[in-house]
Amino acid sequence: MTTAAPAAATTILPPRRLIARTLGAPGAVAGSIILAVLVFGAIFAPLLSPFDPNATRVCPRLAAPSFTHFFGCDLFGRDIFSRILYGARLSLAVGLLTVAISLVAGTIFGMVIAFLGGRVDRIGVRLLDVMLGFPAIVLAILIVAVLGVGAFNAALAVGISGIPRIARVIRSATLTLVGREFVESARAVGASQTRILRRHLLPNLLPIVIVLGSLDLGGAILSTATLSFLGLGAQPPTSEWGAMLSAGREFMRYAPWTMIFPGLALFLAVMSVNLVGDRLSHVLDPRASGHG
Amino acid sequence: MATLLEVVDLATYYATPGATIRAVDGVSFTLAEGEVLGIVGESGCGKSTLGRTVLRLVEPTGGSIRFLGEDITKLDRRAMVRRRRNMQVVFQDPFGSLNPRHRVGEIVVEPLEVHGIGDARSRAARVSELLVLVGLPPDAAGRYPHEFSGGQRQRIAIARALVLEPKLLIADEPVSALDVSIQSQIINLLAELRVRLGLAMLFISHDLSVIRHVSDRIAVMYLGRIVEIASTAEIFDRPTHPYTQALLSAVPHTDPARRRERILLSGEMPDPAKPPSGCAFHTRCRHAMPRCSNERPALAQRPIEGGSREVACYLY
Numbered sequence: 297m298t299t300a301a302p303a304a305a306t307t308i309l310p311p312r313r314l315i316a317r318t319l320g321a322p323g324a325v326a327g328s329i330i331l332a333v334l335v336f337g338a339i340f341a342p343l344l345s346p347f348d349p350n351a352t353r354v355c356p357r358l359a360a361p362s363f364t365h366f367f368g369c370d371l372f373g374r375d376i377f378s379r380i381l382y383g384a385r386l387s388l389a390v391g392l393l394t395v396a397i398s399l400v401a402g403t404i405f406g407m408v409i410a411f412l413g414g415r416v417d418r419i420g421v422r423l424l425d426v427m428l429g430f431p432a433i434v435l436a437i438l439i440v441a442v443l444g445v446g447a448f449n450a451a452l453a454v455g456i457s458g459i460p461r462i463a464r465v466i467r468s469a470t471l472t473l474v475g476r477e478f479v480e481s482a483r484a485v486g487a488s489q490t491r492i493l494r495r496h497l498l499p500n501l502l503p504i505v506i507v508l509g510s511l512d513l514g515g516a517i518l519s520t521a522t523l524s525f526l527g528l529g530a531q532p533p534t535s536e537w538g539a540m541l542s543a544g545r546e547f548m549r550y551a552p553w554t555m556i557f558p559g560l561a562l563f564l565a566v567m568s569v570n571l572v573g574d575r576l577s578h579v580l581d582p583r584a585s586g587h588g
Numbered sequence: 589m590a591t592l593l594e595v596v597d598l599a600t601y602y603a604t605p606g607a608t609i610r611a612v613d614g615v616s617f618t619l620a621e622g623e624v625l626g627i628v629g630e631s632g633c634g635k636s637t638l639g640r641t642v643l644r645l646v647e648p649t650g651g652s653i654r655f656l657g658e659d660i661t662k663l664d665r666r667a668m669v670r671r672r673r674n675m676q677v678v679f680q681d682p683f684g685s686l687n688p689r690h691r692v693g694e695i696v697v698e699p700l701e702v703h704g705i706g707d708a709r710s711r712a713a714r715v716s717e718l719l720v721l722v723g724l725p726p727d728a729a730g731r732y733p734h735e736f737s738g739g740q741r742q743r744i745a746i747a748r749a750l751v752l753e754p755k756l757l758i759a760d761e762p763v764s765a766l767d768v769s770i771q772s773q774i775i776n777l778l779a780e781l782r783v784r785l786g787l788a789m790l791f792i793s794h795d796l797s798v799i800r801h802v803s804d805r806i807a808v809m810y811l812g813r814i815v816e817i818a819s820t821a822e823i824f825d826r827p828t829h830p831y832t833q834a835l836l837s838a839v840p841h842t843d844p845a846r847r848r849e850r851i852l853l854s855g856e857m858p859d860p861a862k863p864p865s866g867c868a869f870h871t872r873c874r875h876a877m878p879r880c881s882n883e884r885p886a887l888a889q890r891p892i893e894g895g896s897r898e899v900a901c902y903l904y
C-alpha cells in the first residue's frame with residue numbers, strides 16, 4: 297500500500313476559481329448535484345420527512361412504495377423515505393467526523409515525524425507500517441471491539457483506521473517541503489520549530505490535505521455503513537443506511553424496497569462524493585495538469 | 589575596523605551512506621565590520637556549506653566561529669535565535685526561498701515577529717520602508733511571490749534579510765539564478781545597501797566577475813579549503829595560486845591588450861568524499877611537483893615578487 301505523495305501544491309486558487317474549475321467536468325457536475333440534493337435532504341430532514349422516522353406502525357408492515365410512503369415501509373411499519381432522509385444526516389455527519397479525525401491526526405503525525413526526522417521518523421514510520429499491515433476495515437473492527445459499538449465509536453474507529461494512510465502521504469509531502477529553501481530561510485531568521493510547522497509547512501500541505509479528505513469521504517461513509525451493517529455501528533432504532541440494509545436483508549425476496557432504497561442512497565452518496573473528490577484532487581494537484 | 593566574524597579551522601563533513609563528504613575542511617578567515625569578503629570556487633567546492641555553517645544552519649564538525657566577539661560554535665538553538673538578529677542570509681533561488689503561501693508583507697515582517705520587535709503598526713511601517721529601500725512598490729506587501737519576476741523576488745528576499753538590520757549578510761549566489769540582464773541590478777543594489785547600511789557580507793559566487801564588483805577581499809576555495817585570500821585588486825592584478833589563475837583566465841577582460849591566456853582546467857573537480865592526497869589541486873595543476881601529491885601546503889603568508897600573499901602553494 298504505497299500512495300505516491302502529491303507534489304506539494306504551489307498553485308494558489310481563490311475559492312471561486314477553484315469551484316469554477318472543479319465544476320469544469322460533467323462527472324463533477326453530476327456528483328455535485330446529487331451531493332447537493334443529499335445535503336439538502338440531510339439538513340432539512342425534519343421539514344421534508346412526511347413521518348417521524350422512528351414512529352412505528354405509521355403504515356402496514358413491509359408495505360410497498362406508494363404515494364403516501366414513497367419508499368415503502370419496513371418491518372415495524374416505519375416510513376422508509378423519512379428514515380432515508382434522517383439517515384443522510386447521520387451518514388454525512390459521521391463521514392465528515394471520520395474524515396476530520398483521520399485528517400487532523402494523520403496530518404499532525406505525518407508532518408511532525410517528517411519534520412523532526414531521525415529516530416522519531418524511523419519509529420513513526422515503523423508504527424505506520426504496522427497499522428497499514430491490517431486492511432483498514434479490519435483495523436476499524438478491532439478498534440470498535442475495544443471501544444464498544446455505537447455510531448460515534450464507529451466513526452472514531454474508521455477515523456483512526458484512516459490515520460496511517462493520511463500520515464504516510466503527508467510525511468512524504470513534508471519531506472520534500474523541508475528541503476525547500478524557505479524552510480531554511482525561516483530557520484535562519486530564528487523561527488521556532490512550532491512556527492515553522494504551523495506557518496510554513498501546514499499552509500503548504502493544506503491543498504494535499506483537502507485532496508486526501510475529499511478522496512476519503514466516500515470510503516468513510518461506506519466503512520461506517522459497513523460497521524453498522526455488521527451491527528457494530530449505529531444501533532436500532534437509529535435510522536442509518538447500513539443498519540437499514542442489514543435489517544432489510546431477511547425480506548429482500550418479498551419486500552426488496554427495504555434494501556433497495558438504503559442501498560441506493562449509500563451508492564449515490566459515495567459515488568457523488570467520489571466524483572467531486574476526484575475532480576477536486578485533479579484541480580488541486582499541479583502534476584495532474586491543474587490547468588485542465 | 590573591529591573584527592565581526594572570525595572563523596578558525598572550520599570543518600563540516602556530511603555523513604552519507606558509504607562515505608564522508610568533506611564539504612568544508614579546515615577553513616579560517618576573518619571578516620571586519622562593514623567588509624565584504626567574496627568566496628569563489630567551482631560548484632561543489634563547499635561555498636554554500638561554509639555559509640550555512642557560519643550561520644549554524646548546518647552543524648560544524650570541527651573548528652570555531654566567533655561572531656561579535658563571542659564563540660557561537662556551541663550555542664544551543666535558543667541562544668542562537670537571539671544571535672540571528674545580527675546574521676542573515678539571501679539564498680540563490682528566489683523561487684525556493686520565499687514561502688509561496690505567504691504574502692510579501694508576511695515574508696518581510698516575519699523576522700520582526702520572531703524577534704518580537706515593535707507592534708503591528710510600526711512593523712507595517714518598517715516593511716514599507718524596506719520594500720522601498722530594495723526598490724519595490726510599497727503595495728507589493730499585499731501580493732504573493734509568484735506575482736513577481738525573479739529579480740523582484742530576490743529584492744523581496746533582500747528586504748526580509750535586512751529588516752532586522754543585521755551586521756552580517758551571507759549572500760549565497762544571490763544572482764546566479766537570475767537573467768544576466770537582471771544580475772547587475774541586484775549586484776548594484778547589494779553594493780549600494782552595503783555602503784548605506786554598513787553591512788558586512790560574505791558574498792558567495794562561482795563567478796569571479798560577479799564577485800569583483802562587491803568584494804573588498806576574495807577567498808578562493810577549492811575542495812573545501814581556501815587556497816588563496818587577498819584583496820580584490822591583488823587577486824585580479826596578480827593571482828598567485830594556479831587555481832586562481834585558471835579561474836581568472838576564464839573571466840573576459842574588458843581591455844583586449846591585457847587579455848590573459850586562457851588556462852583550461854583539465855578534468856573534473858575531485859570527489860570531496862575522496863580528496864586527493866597532498867594539495868587537492870595537484871591532479872589538475874600545470875605546475876604540480878612531486879611534493880604536491882605528498883604534502884599539503886598550508887594557507888600562509890608566503891613571499892611573492894614584491895611582497896607577500898596568503899596562499900596555499902609550494903610555488904612560493
Ligand SMILES: Nc1ncnc2c1ncn2[C@@H]1O[C@H](COP(=O)(O)OP(=O)(O)OP(=O)(O)O)[C@@H](O)[C@H]1O
Nearest residue numbers: 602609611630631632633634635636637638794860
Ligand atoms: N546535505 C548534504 N548532504 C550530503 N552532501 C552534501 C549536502 N549538501 C552538500 N553536500 C555536498 O557537499 C559538497 C559541497 O556542497 P556545497 O553545496 O557546499 O557546494 P557549493 O560550492 O555551494 O556548490 P554550488 O556552486 O553547486 O552551490 C558537494 O559535494 C555536495 O554534493
Ligand SMILES: [Mg+2]
Nearest residue numbers: 635636637761
Ligand atoms: Mg552553493
